Amino acid sequence: MAKITAVNKENLTAIKVRAIPSDAQRHTPNSYQNVLAFLFAIEQINKNPHLLPNISLGYEFHNFPYSHWKMLESSLIFHTGQSDIPNYSCRRKNKSVAVLTGTSWAASAQVGTLLELYKFPQVTFGSFDPVLGDNGQFPSIYQAAPKDTSLVLAMVSLLLHFRWTWVELVIMEGHKGLQFLSDVTGEMDRNKICVAFVKMVSTHLVSYMAAAKEHIILTKETSQVNVVIIYYDTDFLNDVNHYIEQNLLTEKVWVTNSQWHAGMTGKSFILNSFHGTLIFSNHREEISDFKMFVQEVNPSKYPDDFYLTRFWFNNFHCSFSDADCSLKDCSPNASLVQLPASHFDTTMTDWSHNVHNAVYAVAHALHEMLLQQAQMSLMENKKVTVFSPWQLNPILKNIQFKNPAGDQVNLNDRSKVDVQYDILNFWNFPEGLRLKVKLGTFTPHVPQGQRLSLSDDMIEWATGITEMPRSVCSESCQHGFRKTSQEGKPACCFDCTPCPENEITNDTDMEHCVKCPDDKYATIQKDHCLQKSVTFLAHEDLIGKMLAGTALSLTVLTGAVLGLFVKHQDTPIVKANNRALSYTLLISLTFCFLCSLLFIGRPNSATCILQQITFAVVFTVVVSTVLAKTITVVLAFKITATGRSMRQLLISRAPNYIIPICTLVQLTLCGVWMGTNPPYIDKDAHSEHGHIIILCNKGSLTAFYCVLGYLGSLALLSFTVAFLARNLPDTFNEAKFLTFSMLMFCSMWLTFLPVYHSSKGKVMVAMEVFSILVSGAGLLGCIFVPKCYIILLRPERNSPATLERGSSGCGECQDKGGWEGGDRREGITGRQWEGG
Numbered sequence: 001m002a003k004i005t006a007v008n009k010e011n012l013t014a015i016k017v018r019a020i021p022s023d024a025q026r027h028t029p030n031s032y033q034n035v036l037a038f039l040f041a042i043e044q045i046n047k048n049p050h051l052l053p054n055i056s057l058g059y060e061f062h063n064f065p066y067s068h069w070k071m072l073e074s075s076l077i078f079h080t081g082q083s084d085i086p087n088y089s090c091r092r093k094n095k096s097v098a099v100l101t102g103t104s105w106a107a108s109a110q111v112g113t114l115l116e117l118y119k120f121p122q123v124t125f126g127s128f129d130p131v132l133g134d135n136g137q138f139p140s141i142y143q144a145a146p147k148d149t150s151l152v153l154a155m156v157s158l159l160l161h162f163r164w165t166w167v168e169l170v171i172m173e174g175h176k177g178l179q180f181l182s183d184v185t186g187e188m189d190r191n192k193i194c195v196a197f198v199k200m201v202s203t204h205l206v207s208y209m210a211a212a213k214e215h216i217i218l219t220k221e222t223s224q225v226n227v228v229i230i231y232y233d234t235d236f237l238n239d240v241n242h243y244i245e246q247n248l249l250t251e252k253v254w255v256t257n258s259q260w261h262a263g264m265t266g267k268s269f270i271l272n273s274f275h276g277t278l279i280f281s282n283h284r285e286e287i288s289d290f291k292m293f294v295q296e297v298n299p300s301k302y303p304d305d306f307y308l309t310r311f312w313f314n315n316f317h318c319s320f321s322d323a324d325c326s327l328k329d330c331s332p333n334a335s336l337v338q339l340p341a342s343h344f345d346t347t348m349t350d351w352s353h354n355v356h357n358a359v360y361a362v363a364h365a366l367h368e369m370l371l372q373q374a375q376m377s378l379m380e381n382k383k384v385t386v387f388s389p390w391q392l393n394p395i396l397k398n399i400q401f402k403n404p405a406g407d408q409v410n411l412n413d414r415s416k417v418d419v420q421y422d423i424l425n426f427w428n429f430p431e432g433l434r435l436k437v438k439l440g441t442f443t444p445h446v447p448q449g450q451r452l453s454l455s456d457d458m459i460e461w462a463t464g465i466t467e468m469p470r471s472v473c474s475e476s477c478q479h480g481f482r483k484t485s486q487e488g489k490p491a492c493c494f495d496c497t498p499c500p501e502n503e504i505t506n507d508t509d510m511e512h513c514v515k516c517p518d519d520k521y522a523t524i525q526k527d528h529c530l531q532k533s534v535t536f537l538a539h540e541d542l543i544g545k546m547l548a549g550t551a552l553s554l555t556v557l558t559g560a561v562l563g564l565f566v567k568h569q570d571t572p573i574v575k576a577n578n579r580a581l582s583y584t585l586l587i588s589l590t591f592c593f594l595c596s597l598l599f600i601g602r603p604n605s606a607t608c609i610l611q612q613i614t615f616a617v618v619f620t621v622v623v624s625t626v627l628a629k630t631i632t633v634v635l636a637f638k639i640t641a642t643g644r645s646m647r648q649l650l651i652s653r654a655p656n657y658i659i660p661i662c663t664l665v666q667l668t669l670c671g672v673w674m675g676t677n678p679p680y681i682d683k684d685a686h687s688e689h690g691h692i693i694i695l696c697n698k699g700s701l702t703a704f705y706c707v708l709g710y711l712g713s714l715a716l717l718s719f720t721v722a723f724l725a726r727n728l729p730d731t732f733n734e735a736k737f738l739t740f741s742m743l744m745f746c747s748m749w750l751t752f753l754p755v756y757h758s759s760k761g762k763v764m765v766a767m768e769v770f771s772i773l774v775s776g777a778g779l780l781g782c783i784f785v786p787k788c789y790i791i792l793l794r795p796e797r798n799s800p801a802t803l804e805r806g807s808s809g810c811g812e813c814q815d816k817g818g819w820e821g822g823d824r825r826e827g828i829t830g831r832q833w834e835g836g
Contacts, residue, residue: 030261030349032307034102034125035061037352039302040293041359044404052367057359060096097389098362098396100125103259103351108132112141119390123361123411125354127233127259129176133413142396142411144358145350146282146419150444151257152183154280154421155229157442157452158255159193164471165492167227167255168197176233184229194473194492196225226471228252232259250275250463253471258282258350276462277426282350282419283441285405291346295337299327315343341434357409365395418444427460476508479527483511499526518685519692532685536602536694537765544600547769554777555593561784562586568791571798581629584659585783588622592776599769608679608696613670615772616707617663622779623711623745624662627718628655630738634725662714669710673703687761695765712749718742734783741782748775 038059046056099115101108103126112122112132121140124132128145132138159167169184171177177200185195250273258281299309309327312318318330336344348356369391400410410416421442427435440454461469477483477496482505484497499505503513504526516522520529538544565582568574574582595614598607632655682697698704719742752771759767790797 030345032311033345033349033352034355036294036297037290037348037355038100038359039297040290041356043293044289045359045363052363052370055366055370057363097121097366097387097392098123100355100358100362102126108141109138112138116140119393121362121365121389121392121396123358123396125351125358127176127257127350128413128416129233130413131175140390140393142361143413144354144361144409144411147413147416148282148419148421150418150442151280151421152180152187153444153451154423154442155184155255156187156191156193158278158423158454159188159227160191161452161454162468163476164227164253165193166196166225166471166473167193167229168199168225169195170199170201170228170230172232173200173202174233177231180231180233184231192491194490196473196490226251226253226469228254230254230256230260232257251465251469253278253462253465253469256280261345261349274426275428275431276460276465278439278459279424279426279436280421280442281424281436282353283422284350284353285407287348287353287356287403287405289404290348291337294346295335297336298334315339340432342432345434347436357403357407360401360403361396361399361409361411362392364401365392365399368395368399420444423454425459429460429463477505477510478508479505480525481505482513483509504528518683521690530690532690532692534694535688535691535762537600537762537769538602539600541762543762543766547766547773548597548600550773551593551596551769554773554780555590558586558590558593558780561780561788562590564788564791565784568798571791573787573790573798578629578632580656581625581632582784585622585625585629585779588618588625589776589780591618592622592772596769596772599765599772603681603694603696605681608681609674611696612679612698612704612707613674616666616670616711619711619772619775620663620666620714621659622776623714623718624659626738626742626779626783627662627714627721628658629734630718630721630725631655631658633734633738634721666707666710669703669707673700673707676700676703684761687763691761693761695761708749708753712746715742715745715749719746734787737783737786741779744778744782745775748778 042057042059045051098121099111101111101122101124108122108124108126108129109132115122116138119140121142123142123144125144128143128148130149132141132143159165167188169181171181181198188195252273254274254277256277256279258279260277260279297308299305299312302308312327312330312334313320316331316334318327320326321328337346369387373387396411398412400408400412403409422438423440423442424436425439427433427437437458437460439458440452442452444451456468459468461467473490473493474486474495477494480499481496482499483494485491486493486495499513499522502522503515504522505513506528513526516529519532521532522529537547539548562583565574565579565586569579591614595611595618598611598614601607635655677700679696679699682695684693684695687693719739722736722738722742748771752767756764756767756771
């Protein structure tokens with residue numbers, strides 16, 4: 001603890017401001033810089049003719065031991081002058097008007113609780129603490145430090161910048177450490193950053209038994225963590241730093257606040273664990289004269305400073321004089337600025353700046369109070385300025401000024417704004433270099449994306465790291481994969497699962513895959529969707545060419561058969577099979593083959609309707625014609641048994657009426673279909689990868705199956721009748737051929753149904769065309785190929801003589817007098833079928 005005294009130069013009456021470094025103000029070079037900053041500010045003010053003219057500030061120092069009751073005892077001693085009677089002051093002169101307390105919150109709170117009894121103003125130079133800003137609990141405590149409540153945001157922004165999602169926390173115990181832990185873990189959770197491990201380090205003010213094992217920072221559980229955040233609210237660093245440096249943890253990135261500092265004990269080896277440390281320091285302007293002041297500091301200037309004398313002895317090879325124990329034989333031109341940074345750092349720390357600002361705040365408050373007294377003429381005709389310390393409280397609460405470096409200083413916690421942070425990189429390779437290089441800034445008052453400014457290319461990473469390190473529990477899931485959490489582990493630990501079919505992820509670490517729209521498809525990498533190409537059963541496709549070629553070939557073949565029959569229309573084999581029905585069947589088959597072409601090519605509304613109507617009607621004509629031919633065969637062979645009535649049916653051509661009647665029924669079904677739910681153009685986006693298939697939707701499946709079922713019923717009836725007449729004797733009896741044709745037809749369409757249902761897209765359309773062609777070709781082949789064979793290759797069998805010899809029915813007709821008005825030699829077989 002140090003005490004500052006302000007002395008009126010006219011009567012030498014002392015006004016003192018005591019400075020109380022915290023429990024952490026031990027005899028270390030880093031802590032001693034705070035003392036020098038205190039002395040520097042005192043001397044600057046005493047030399048300033050515009051601030052406290054004719055007044056000189058004095059001071060006292062008091063060191064606190066590491067215990068709460070010792071703090072209270074020391075506070076009583078410096079305030080009252082003795083420790084036995086706490087409510088009585090032995091100090092009659094040189095009374096202090098304010099006290100400056102150090103870096104520890106515990107020291108400020110303990111001293112503040114006691115001094116509050118006397119309304120004694122206290123200015124702290126430790127880091128900002130919202131608890132000390134509670135005017136109800138600490139109305140006479142003022143904080144010189146800027147408001148740094150955005151430290152959590154700054155650190156998390158740095159982690160996000162480097163995509164570090166797996167970090168360890170090392171926190172000094174105490175209420176500020178616990179508050180930082182709560183704030184930083186909450187902010188990390190919001191930004192999907194995980195804490196791998198939390199280590200709380202006890203300090204002497206928190207635990208009387210701070211054993212060495214309590215400072216084991218890294219264990220085997222956290223050996224894979226590459227980034228460690230260390231938060232300090234005091235300068236109890238030696239235990240933590242000693243462990244880290246002792247174990248030479250070089251391949252770690254340390255992220256810390258401005259209260260961190262490297263130990264000042266130089267090592268005998270070149271490596272250093274803290275090389276590459278990233279430090280968040282309060283932004284401030286440098287005080288140019290401080291280095292010159294430090295250069296002039298020596299034991300002869302401050303003979304009562306025992307620590308400075310001992311430090312000089314240890315670093316400048318001095319010896320003690322036997323006469324008066326003074327230093328002698330020191331290095332020539334010895335100065336603190338000549339020492340390497342590992343022994344003494346002349347760059348002011350955040351706490352040293354706070355000490356400097358705290359002294360200036362008290363000086364400005366005294367100056368303001370004296371001006372007010374002068375203006376109110378309260379001190380007229382008096383040579384001694386008399387006032388009480390509590391009178392400074394309202395002035396300190398509202399004091400605002402600029403320090404010599406140009407920084408705005410404000411002791412009112414409510415009106416303070418969050419400080420801007422400088423991001424520093426600690427360079428200590430080789431060990432002893434001790435440079436802090438500014439890499440960038442964090443400004444909390446600007447929009448989110450502009451807060452962090454960082455020069456990545458300037459960063460010196462930890463020893464052993466040549467490029468930006470990664471600190472993740474699991475490697476990022478690339479495009480085409482999604483994150484799957486691992487049971488019992490934090491959210492940052494996950495597996496990467498490939499996206500399902502036609503789903504994508506176009507960013508890293510996505511939790512859900514996105515399904516491509518129906519008109520798009522996922523790439524093989526599943527990282528973006530591509531537009532599907534429109535396709536259909538086109539003439540240019542191989543299968544389209546094959547089906548179209550087959551349809552045209554069968555059409556030409558059917559036309560050739562029809563031409564052959566017309567050319568040989570008067571031969572027995574053509575006349576014996578009812579020429580009119582044969583012509584009708586051949587023409588219908590021609591249209592069957594041609595209607596299959598409606599299924600090939602880009603569909604439109606007209607072709608979708610024509611496909612089904614043409615198919616249904618033409619095939620109905622075909623099957624009903626086959627049925628008529630079959631019934632004609634049966635009737636022809638039943639004439640001898642039934643007599644004139646059966647012959648009358650053949651003469652009147654009654655079987656031919658089956659065709660229009662059956663066709664009319666089918667047209668009625670098609671009309672109902674078209675009137676309720678007709679076929680329409682549809683798109684199949686799922687059957688073929690990367691394609692949208694344009695095809696015709698059947699509309700009403702019920703109507704479609706009714707039409708198909710009716711057609712199947714006719715085919716089954718034709719098959720049944722033909723099967724019953726298959727063994728009727730005659731040279732040109734075609735009942736067997738009709739039976740085979742209907743068997744093939746029924747089998748084809750029974751096979752078609754399950755295959756059609758299991759097919760999709762163009763295959764389904766191709767199957768329908770294939771069924772039409774095969775069933776038509778089967779009818780053509782089974783019924784007409786044998787006849788064409790006889791006409792072209794066996795003409796000797798296509799004669800009246802062969803017909804007469806081969807017909808057993810002929811003989812019966814001849815015995816009964818033959819066909820009325822007919823030729824006996826031609827008999828039944830020729831004349832009856834021609835007439836029928």
